[in-house]
Amino acid sequence: MPKFQFCPVCSHPLEIKWLDNQDRLVCTNPVCSFVHYDNPTPVVAALIEHEGQILLARAVNWPPDWFGLITGFLEKNEHPAEAVLREVKEETNLDGKVIELIGLYTFKQMNQIIMAYHVQTQGIITLNEELAEYKLVPPAQVEPWAFGTGKAVADWLAKKGYRL
Numbered sequence: 001m002p003k004f005q006f007c008p009v010c011s012h013p014l015e016i017k018w019l020d021n022q023d024r025l026v027c028t029n030p031v032c033s034f035v036h037y038d039n040p041t042p043v044v045a046a047l048i049e050h051e052g053q054i055l056l057a058r059a060v061n062w063p064p065d066w067f068g069l070i071t072g073f074l075e076k077n078e079h080p081a082e083a084v085l086r087e088v089k090e091e092t093n094l095d096g097k098v099i100e101l102i103g104l105y106t107f108k109q110m111n112q113i114i115m116a117y118h119v120q121t122q123g124i125i126t127l128n129e130e131l132a133e134y135k136l137v138p139p140a141q142v143e144p145w146a147f148g149t150g151k152a153v154a155d156w157l158a159k160k161g162y163r164l
């Protein structure tokens, strides 16, 4: 279950200790104070509105009926609003404009915090190697999924009056 076995600072084994009211991986070397806090990873997500339709994409390693938002990690020193437009460009070749931050969402299973943006795009869609296919869906027909970025989709649709 633990992701790391050895201390990244001194290479001694890590052990689980009760610290700050939770189990944490702590270095066993008495002169090393390393604690693996396992902080959530920030992730940006783009709800792409392309020519009035919502772009949903399927990653190459996803099942055939799974489609989701464009997501990605931030580069060092990058603002989330820049990161989301970079990811949109990299994965779809579309030029995007951030309309608004939809919200922040925890994705506990992945230990991520998702920053979801509404992005309007223009250009010709060309997927990169991370994506297998995409579909463009009218907003009223988008069915939000129950986990991860799905909550951002549901919030956006509700705000725009497409869903209760």
Ligand SMILES: [Zn+2]
Pocket: 007, 008, 009, 010, 011, 012, 027, 028, 029, 032, 033, 034
């Ligand atoms: Zn250590």
